[in-house]
Amino acid sequence: MSDTSPILELRNVDAAYGKVKSLHGISIRVAPGEVVALIGANGAGKSTTLRAISGLLAPTAGDIQFEGRSIAGRRPDLIVRGGIAHCPEERHVWPDLTVQENLHLGAYLCRDKGEVAKREEMVLQRFPRLRERAKQAAGTLSGGEQQMLAIGRALMSAPKLLLLDEPSLGLSPVITMEVLSVIRDLRDQGITIVLVEQNVHNALSVASRAYVLSTGRVVAEDSGAALLNNAEVLRAYLSG
Amino acid sequence: MDLFLQLLANGLVIGTFYALSALGLTLVFGLMRIVNFAHGELYVIGGLLGWSLTDQLGLNFFLALAIVVFALAVIGYLIDRFMMSRVRGQGEEPTILLTIGLSIFITNTALLIVGTAPLKVVSPFANKPLFLGPVVLTQSRLMLVVICIAIILGAHLLIQKTSIGRAMRATFQDAMAAQLAGIRTAHIYGFTFALGAALAGAAGMLLGSIYVAQATIGGLVSLKAFVVVILGGMGSFAGAIAGGLILGVAEALWGGYVATGYVDAIGFALVIVMLLLRPYGLFGKHNERA
Ligand SMILES: Nc1ncnc2c1ncn2[C@@H]1O[C@H](COP(=O)(O)OP(=O)(O)OP(=O)(O)O)[C@@H](O)[C@H]1O
Ligand SMILES: [Mg+2]
Numbered sequence: 001m002s003d004t005s006p007i008l009e010l011r012n013v014d015a016a017y018g019k020v021k022s023l024h025g026i027s028i029r030v031a032p033g034e035v036v037a038l039i040g041a042n043g044a045g046k047s048t049t050l051r052a053i054s055g056l057l058a059p060t061a062g063d064i065q066f067e068g069r070s071i072a073g074r075r076p077d078l079i080v081r082g083g084i085a086h087c088p089e090e091r092h093v094w095p096d097l098t099v100q101e102n103l104h105l106g107a108y109l110c111r112d113k114g115e116v117a118k119r120e121e122m123v124l125q126r127f128p129r130l131r132e133r134a135k136q137a138a139g140t141l142s143g144g145e146q147q148m149l150a151i152g153r154a155l156m157s158a159p160k161l162l163l164l165d166e167p168s169l170g171l172s173p174v175i176t177m178e179v180l181s182v183i184r185d186l187r188d189q190g191i192t193i194v195l196v197e198q199n200v201h202n203a204l205s206v207a208s209r210a211y212v213l214s215t216g217r218v219v220a221e222d223s224g225a226a227l228l229n230n231a232e233v234l235r236a237y238l239s240g
Numbered sequence: 241m242d243l244f245l246q247l248l249a250n251g252l253v254i255g256t257f258y259a260l261s262a263l264g265l266t267l268v269f270g271l272m273r274i275v276n277f278a279h280g281e282l283y284v285i286g287g288l289l290g291w292s293l294t295d296q297l298g299l300n301f302f303l304a305l306a307i308v309v310f311a312l313a314v315i316g317y318l319i320d321r322f323m324m325s326r327v328r329g330q331g332e333e334p335t336i337l338l339t340i341g342l343s344i345f346i347t348n349t350a351l352l353i354v355g356t357a358p359l360k361v362v363s364p365f366a367n368k369p370l371f372l373g374p375v376v377l378t379q380s381r382l383m384l385v386v387i388c389i390a391i392i393l394g395a396h397l398l399i400q401k402t403s404i405g406r407a408m409r410a411t412f413q414d415a416m417a418a419q420l421a422g423i424r425t426a427h428i429y430g431f432t433f434a435l436g437a438a439l440a441g442a443a444g445m446l447l448g449s450i451y452v453a454q455a456t457i458g459g460l461v462s463l464k465a466f467v468v469v470i471l472g473g474m475g476s477f478a479g480a481i482a483g484g485l486i487l488g489v490a491e492a493l494w495g496g497y498v499a500t501g502y503v504d505a506i507g508f509a510l511v512i513v514m515l516l517l518r519p520y521g522l523f524g525k526h527n528e529r530a
Contacts, residue, residue, distance in 0.1 A: 054420060055419075056416065056419060056420070075424070076419040076420060076422070077419070077422040077423065077424050080420065080421065080422035081422060085420075086420050088416065088417065088420060092414050092416060092417040092420075093414075093417070094409070094410050094413045094414055094417060095413060095414075096409070096413055097406070097409060097410060097413065101406055101410075104406065105406055105407065105410050105418075105421050105423070106421055108403070108407060108421045108422050108423055109421075109422040153421070154420075157421070157422065
């Protein structure tokens with residue numbers, strides 16, 4: 001990682017669901033414009049880490065800094081306002097709302113109608129299939145289209161930092177490639193991305209660095225190439 | 241034939257009143273999955289408040305209506321914020337017990353303050369008969385129908401067309417996704433309950449001007465509202481309107497042609513038939529949302 005000051009930094013973050021502690025002292029640094037992957041077996045704490053960043057789950061200890069200010073434990077709407085969008089695992093589009101309503105709600109905090117229309121146009125250019133289905137209920141979309149919608153909705157808040165939780169989950173290889181190329185585009189546009197992926201090769205094909213999580217701890221951190229060469233680490237922590 | 245038309249007109253008028261009276265109940269159920277047994281008591285508060293504002297204080301009817309709507313919205317918001325929010329996500333039983341307790345509390349508080357006397361909201365509309373072909377309606381009823389339709393339409397537009405309405409639907413379909421979009425879901429829950437309460441209160445005041453407002457009628461109002469909502473489909477907006485009209489017309493025809501005695505039983509007969517034939521109601525789906 002370069003020497004520039006990080007846009008996002010987690011310092012010894014603990015988080016718990018009720019009494020069950022799921023994160024034990026997670027520390028992560030992400031530089032502006034970087035794509036960083038979080039990898040690890042099921043239950044390692046990848047999604048929980050993202051939830052702590054986006055405010056769905058307040059950390060019980062440690063600190064989370066975004067652009068140099070602490071955001072740990074803040075309300076999710078304030079965190080979205082600050083420029084972080086979280087595209088959750090399993091998409092969570094609103095099934096009975098139309099594609100267009102889903103997108104517009106992504107810009108819920110933006111009161112400027114012209115700005116919303118501009119962002120919508122950008123998203124629709126990126127995902128032309130969503131334009132064709134604008135008036136359709138989101139629940140009737142295919143899995144791949146729903147993933148595009150979920151990413152598009154997250155982009156509607158014009159984030160500086162995008163948290164993507166397993167965007168290729170359940171998608172065919174072709175659609176997965178499409179999602180990965182979208183992520184590369186976003187990176188080239190300057191959006192910082194934290195990407196959670198089960199598939200290490202996919203993750204490392206877009207990320208410059210990765211953190212390997214296991215049972216709520218960071219157990220390895222390295223550049224993508226180094227991690228791929230270190231097959232031992234991967235086997236130990238990813239087999240589940 | 242003339243008798244039939246007259247009865248039909250009476251039924252449609254009362255049906256519109258039923259529709260408005262039930263709308264808050266179906267909305268709160270459809271969006272929040274809360275079966276609000278205190279719905280009728282919120283209607284009672286609206287009626288009694290409307291009476292005290294128009295009769296005791298002599299305020300203008302529409303100003304009083306605006307105050308009633310606002311006051312009930314505040315009450316509804318507070319009920320959600322301080323009571324319903326504590327049992328959110330714990331299944332249906334706690335909310336049912338909570339709203340039943342609330343209904344008992346409201347009824348007895350109202351009794352303590354105004355007693356059992358039937359009270360009348362002062363209306364600016366005359367009881368002058370209007371002749372529409374063979375049908376006679378009073379001016380006051382016709383005006384009330386117009387106001388009811390305006391309120392129902394307003395609620396529909398609020399939910400379907402505004403940003404807050406979209407946020408409401410989003411929150412109840414997927415609260416986590418709503419939070420991630422920056423929607424403050426706690427406010428949305430409170431706002432939705434407030435809307436249901438405001439609709440109940442408006443109905444209570446409006447109908448208190450042609451019938452009466454009374455501390456003890458909450459139970460009956462809730463019962464009728466449940467009939468309407470079950471006929472139309474729990475949670476369905478269109479269903480509440482259809483259910484209200486069906487109930488109104490059925491009662492009017494039964495009262496006109498058969499016997500006036502059992503009018504209140506008609507609704508329950510209809511409900512039983514509906515539950516046997518179409519358990520989710522006319523417009524209901526298994527997973528209906530308003
Ligand atoms: N809502 C919840 N309530 C209680 N425990 C939870 C909840 N969500 C996750 N956990 C627990 O927290 C731990 C971390 O879960 P998390 O979802 O963060 O894992 P993950 O790395 O995202 O896994 P996956 O790859 O399966 O998505 C697990 O032990 C899980 O059982
Ligand atoms: Mg996960």
